[in-house]
Amino acid sequence: MRTQVSIEFFPPKDELGEEKLWSALAQLSDISPDFVSVTYGAGGSTRDRTLRITSEITARTGIATVAHLTCVGATRAELRTILEQYQSAGISRVLALRGDPPSGPRGEWISTPEGLNHAHELVHLAASMGFEVGVAVFPDGHPASKSKDEDIETLKRKVDNGASFAISQFFFDVQSWQRLMMEVDRAQIKVRLIPGIMPVTNVKQLIRFAELSGTEIPHSIRQRFEAVADDSTAVARLGVEVATALCQELLDIGVGALHFFTLNSSPATREVVANLGIHS
Numbered sequence: 001m002r003t004q005v006s007i008e009f010f011p012p013k014d015e016l017g018e019e020k021l022w023s024a025l026a027q028l029s030d031i032s033p034d035f036v037s038v039t040y041g042a043g044g045s046t047r048d049r050t051l052r053i054t055s056e057i058t059a060r061t062g063i064a065t066v067a068h069l070t071c072v073g074a075t076r077a078e079l080r081t082i083l084e085q086y087q088s089a090g091i092s093r094v095l096a097l098r099g100d101p102p103s104g105p106r107g108e109w110i111s112t113p114e115g116l117n118h119a120h121e122l123v124h125l126a127a128s129m130g131f132e133v134g135v136a137v138f139p140d141g142h143p144a145s146k147s148k149d150e151d152i153e154t155l156k157r158k159v160d161n162g163a164s165f166a167i168s169q170f171f172f173d174v175q176s177w178q179r180l181m182m183e184v185d186r187a188q189i190k191v192r193l194i195p196g197i198m199p200v201t202n203v204k205q206l207i208r209f210a211e212l213s214g215t216e217i218p219h220s221i222r223q224r225f226e227a228v229a230d231d232s233t234a235v236a237r238l239g240v241e242v243a244t245a246l247c248q249e250l251l252d253i254g255v256g257a258l259h260f261f262t263l264n265s266s267p268a269t270r271e272v273v274a275n276l277g278i279h280s
């Protein structure tokens with residue numbers, strides 16, 4: 001069966017960033033992504049841009065899209081309005097997230113009066129409006145969770161409220177993914193799990209992202225990246241090598257979908273997909 005490949009972009013801040021996004025998307029069109037997802041900035045900072053970029057992607061390329069949405073800083077009524085705008089723009093799939101408080105994923109969650117406090121509540125709202133809803137899942141555990149069991153209960157709640165697919169945080173160890181699949185099976189959660197892959201291109205960024213997201217960087221992988229940290233070409237080459245190896249291990253255990261965090265740049269994702277020989 002054909003491996004499903006999807007890619008993620010963030011809404012750029014300025015014209016230059018936007019040119020970069022359209023150029024990356026054009027470069028990635030030849031791998032025929034099954035969908036493109038567009039993130040939603042911290043604190044709702046990209047609300048209008050997420051909507052515009054997501055609808056323009058479908059208009060320009062015909063590729064299916066998933067628009068992200070978070071609960072941060074918005075009332076329930078405002079979230080409903082944003083979802084209505086998504087619907088009017090022809091967007092039918094969303095990734096429903098809680099989002100992070102300004103102090104980061106480990107910081108104390110700050111409720112918005114009349115807002116939503118957990119992703120499952122946003123899942124419920126979006127599903128009740130007819131959206132196909134996806135959620136986040138964390139192979140190495142969510143940074144604020146007390147245990148992996150809590151993460152599974154959280155995922156179950158999101159699925160019980162209408163989520164049909166889950167995209168994971170980036171990770172490096174195939175065993176984290178296998179453990180997640182087993183726990184999801186054991187809890188009889190019926191959800192399509194899609195592993196999130198980040199081909200590393202910058203070591204400082206890798207360490208910052210991993211700290212924020214709770215991703216564990218295996219010692220041997222960290223050492224290999226740190227050894228070439230000052231050579232951007234070598235980092236990019238190693239990033240592709242490490243991501244290709246992880247993807248191959250996932251394909252070998254029967255995983256049928258891969259989601260790439262592109263950071264609005266195409267070469268690394270294109271190379272990994274070419275190495276795997278999964279899309280023409």
Ligand SMILES: Cc1cc2nc3c(=O)[nH]c(=O)nc-3n(C[C@H](O)[C@H](O)[C@H](O)COP(=O)(O)OP(=O)(O)OC[C@H]3O[C@@H](n4cnc5c(N)ncnc54)[C@H](O)[C@@H]3O)c2cc1C
Nearest residue numbers: 039040068097098099118119136142144145154167168169
């Ligand atoms: C693929 C992917 C895409 C992402 N895209 C974005 C994006 O576009 N914009 C953005 O700002 N962030 C994004 N994030 C980050 C995400 O918003 C953060 O990781 C956030 O901290 C958690 O969001 P969540 O949807 O998993 O929250 P939740 O599922 O609500 O979980 C958050 C925490 O609360 C706990 N929890 C959940 N429900 C309950 C409950 N009922 N009682 C007690 N505790 C509970 C959970 O166990 C967990 O520790 C993304 C993450 C991933 C993996």
